Amino acid sequence: MHGAIVDVLLGGLLVLTAATATAVVLTRNAGRQAIVLSAYGLLLGLLMVALQAPDVALAQLTVGAAVVPLLVVLAISRCDREVVRRRRRRRRPREEQR
Template sequence: MATAVTLTREPVRQAIVLSAYGLSLGVLFVVVQAPDVAMSQLAVGTVVLPLIVVLAVHAARRHGEDR
């Protein structure tokens, strides 16, 4: 799935694929019996990181329009 994240060209869609990648990693950590790592991964990799990417893209586009 990491390859899918890098091959996605549009940043907003890339954030969505990144969120799915974080979710799949969280499920993998549950399967290998690491629930504490899984909870951290689900919180950060599925929610926080994609949100930061989307907000950064939005800010960059808005900053580009101001010029």
């Protein structure tokens, strides 16, 4: 009886985690992807708690749900700026090419 509850909980979390992983990959907009990635990290952390791994869950929550998505956001903001600048320069051919 107790086992059945655990099974349902774990099964549900597993399916949800796999679905969120799919969502992370299919979110092609990198800015939005960071948010989905954070949610995925959170969910994975919860799954780890359910799998009786509190140490790992703590690491996953701090790293996977916070630090890595933050790095992604920071990287995107810089990359976008660089890409926009290059495009602007291409549009104005009078300016030097390289």
